[in-house]
Amino acid sequence: MTERGRARAAAQSYWWLSGLSLAGFFLVWHGLVALGIVPTTILESPVKVAQTFLMKLSSAYPDGATLGQHFKTSLTLALTGYVAAVVVGVPLGLLMGWYRTVDGIVRPLFEVVRPIPPIAWIPLSILWFGIGLPAKAFIIWLSAFVPSVINSYAGIRYTDPVLINVARTFGASHWETFLRVGVPWALPMVFTGLRLSLSSAWMTLVAAELLAATEGLGYMIQMGRTLARPDVIIVGMLTIGFAGALMALALERVEGRITPWRRS
Amino acid sequence: MEEVVGAMENGKLVRSVTRLLPIVSLLAVVVIWQIVVSAGLSGHLVPSPTRVAEQFWRMLVQPVGRLTLIGHVCWSLRRVLTAFLVAAFLGVPLGLFMGWNRKFEAVVKPIFEIFRPIPPIAWIPLAILWFGIGETPKIFICWVGAFVPAVMNAYTGIRFTDPLLLDAARTLGARGRQLFLEVAVPSALPAIFAGLQNGLSLGWMCVLAAEMVGAREGAGYLILLGMDMSSPAMIIAGMLTIGGVGAFIAVGLRYLEKRVCPWLRAVTG
Numbered sequence: 001m002t003e004r005g006r007a008r009a010a011a012q013s014y015w016w017l018s019g020l021s022l023a024g025f026f027l028v029w030h031g032l033v034a035l036g037i038v039p040t041t042i043l044e045s046p047v048k049v050a051q052t053f054l055m056k057l058s059s060a061y062p063d064g065a066t067l068g069q070h071f072k073t074s075l076t077l078a079l080t081g082y083v084a085a086v087v088v089g090v091p092l093g094l095l096m097g098w099y100r101t102v103d104g105i106v107r108p109l110f111e112v113v114r115p116i117p118p119i120a121w122i123p124l125s126i127l128w129f130g131i132g133l134p135a136k137a138f139i140i141w142l143s144a145f146v147p148s149v150i151n152s153y154a155g156i157r158y159t160d161p162v163l164i165n166v167a168r169t170f171g172a173s174h175w176e177t178f179l180r181v182g183v184p185w186a187l188p189m190v191f192t193g194l195r196l197s198l199s200s201a202w203m204t205l206v207a208a209e210l211l212a213a214t215e216g217l218g219y220m221i222q223m224g225r226t227l228a229r230p231d232v233i234i235v236g237m238l239t240i241g242f243a244g245a246l247m248a249l250a251l252e253r254v255e256g257r258i259t260p261w262r263r264s
Numbered sequence: 265m266e267e268v269v270g271a272m273e274n275g276k277l278v279r280s281v282t283r284l285l286p287i288v289s290l291l292a293v294v295v296i297w298q299i300v301v302s303a304g305l306s307g308h309l310v311p312s313p314t315r316v317a318e319q320f321w322r323m324l325v326q327p328v329g330r331l332t333l334i335g336h337v338c339w340s341l342r343r344v345l346t347a348f349l350v351a352a353f354l355g356v357p358l359g360l361f362m363g364w365n366r367k368f369e370a371v372v373k374p375i376f377e378i379f380r381p382i383p384p385i386a387w388i389p390l391a392i393l394w395f396g397i398g399e400t401p402k403i404f405i406c407w408v409g410a411f412v413p414a415v416m417n418a419y420t421g422i423r424f425t426d427p428l429l430l431d432a433a434r435t436l437g438a439r440g441r442q443l444f445l446e447v448a449v450p451s452a453l454p455a456i457f458a459g460l461q462n463g464l465s466l467g468w469m470c471v472l473a474a475e476m477v478g479a480r481e482g483a484g485y486l487i488l489l490g491m492d493m494s495s496p497a498m499i500i501a502g503m504l505t506i507g508g509v510g511a512f513i514a515v516g517l518r519y520l521e522k523r524v525c526p527w528l529r530a531v532t533g
Contacts (some may be wrong), residue, residue, distance in 0.1 A: 010290060014366055014367060014369075014370035015370070017367060017371055018370045018373070018374045019372070020371075021370070021371040021372070021374055021375060022374050022375065025375050032447070042393060042394055043394075043395075048435035092357070095388045097313075100282055101282075101285070104282055104285030104286055104409070105285060105289045105291065106289075107286065107292065108287070108289050108290045109289065109293060112290070112504075113507075114507075115507040115508070115510040115511040115514070116471075116503050116506055116507035116510070117465075117468065117471055117472055117482075117505070117506065117510065119385075119472050119473050120472055120484075120487060120502075120503045120507075121503070122476065122490075122508050123476070123487045123488050123490055123491035123499050124496060124500065124503065127309060127491050127494060127496055128309055128496075129477070130526035167376060181394035183475075194350065199383075202383060202386075203383035203385055203386075206383055206385045206386045207385045207473045209478060210385070210388060210389070210473070211476060218386070221388075221390075222389055224389055225389035225392055225393050228393065230390065230440055233389050233390050233393065234390070236386070237382050237386045237390065238382070239385070240382060240383065240386050241378075241379075241380075241381035241382035241383075241386070242381065243382045244382075244383065245381040248381075264313045
């Protein structure tokens with residue numbers, strides 16, 4: 001049996017344990033609430049959370065918008081900032097990694113900005129742009145920008161010198177070598193950067209919406225706290241988590257399509 | 265001969281220019297920034313670099329709120345480090361066992377997978393609901409931030425132990441606990457360390473978010489206070505301090521890593 005086959009067989013033989021464990025988890029959760037050990041102002045039962053989820057699909061009560069509306073607001077915002085960051089960040093990182101001069105000029109500035117967590121930009125951007133869309137878009141852009149740059153930079157920096165020399169020997173220009181050798185070599189790392197950027201953007205979005213928003217998933221869980229509705233908070237948290245995981249999965253699919261040589 | 269010497273000097277010149285470039289570029293930005301602000305081109309919301317430096321100095325010597333700048337940073341650090349230590353002591357063993365024992369994995373992994381994709385910051389409202397607005401919710405959020413990477417990296421580290429090493433140890437008669445402690449765990453150490461690094465920097469980010477949502481002290485509170493007082497100089501000085509501390513933490517951990525497992529460098533290249 002192959003290594004993978006053996007692993008699959010082992011995983012299959014314990015699926016019942018996983019099922020039991022999940023069932024136990026939900027039972028304990030439900031029991032804690034149903035027996036009144038934990039008051040419902042702090043935690044709601046899984047049944048109630050499921051009910052609230054179904055209710056939130058169509059009702060704007062109690063936080064002013066349906067789950068779909070919150071989701072759409074957050075997703076639009078996150079993807080706008082993310083795409084803008086990738087479009088600027090990846091080329092910048094690649095150029096920084098390839099051309100010494102660009103590296104010398106841009107990197108020191110970048111190194112000053114890099115260790116500042118994107119969340120720390122929230123007060124400044126609210127002061128600069130108000131609490132509307134531009135402030136949040138700016139913060140999310142920033143949070144996705146940094147990992148895009150770093151990974152593209154690191155990826156192309158470690159291009160195998162043998163490959164570069166081969167390209168040169170065959171008469172490729174500096175630019176051509178960059179495009180045909182450097183960039184393909186860096187692609188797996190670029191994708192790592194895209195994945196990190198996505199999760200960073202999604203997390204920063206929640207923070208931005210917690211602090212300044214009138215709609216969106218972050219706003220929804222914040223309202224859940226103000227209204228002492230743990231079921232609303234948990235529905236919001238699970239939606240955030242699930243959407244994040246789904247986007248990461250989609251990106252992985254794209255990666256598999258674009259860099260098929262990676263699998264081997 | 266002369267040509268060769270000329271070329272060599274030329275190369276030296278190019279190299280020293282490249283080395284100077286970072287300093288020149290940073291200086292240029294600061295100077296341009298200063299000129300733009302003093303020419304009044306930027307409006308009152310962008311402070312000049314000298315204004316930021318002045319504000320930084322003032323916060324060092326005069327308390328803002330209850331504490332000075334250093335006091336605020338120490339307060340944040342205390343929250344992060346408490347959470348980090350708890351997360352490391354709980355998370356690493358959990359991840360290791362999850363990676364080693366299939367039954368344990370089958371029990372714990374599904375529950376862990378429900379929580380894993382939820383960003384730690386999304387726990388803030390629930391944490392406040394649960395623990396009020398004292399120290400506990402802030403530490404709890406940093407704990408969530410540091411715990412997930414600690415578990416995940418220990419887990420994958422163990423899972424990717426070279427089967428060849430395990431087989432070799434088995435051939436030499438190692439069993440169970442010995443195999444785990446003397447082969448699998450050391451081989452997972454680089455991954456564990458990477459997880460702890462990620463955890464600490466994520467914790468440093470989470471503490472800011474937690475402090476911005478509700479606190480009376482800490483670095484996150486400081487920059488939010490700057491926003492309320494509409495003092496961009498205070499915010500920028502605070503941000504640079506936060507970045508400095510973050511960078512310092514990262515460098516410190518890398519140093520520690522070299523000390524604790526010197527064979528690491530060969531592994532990670």
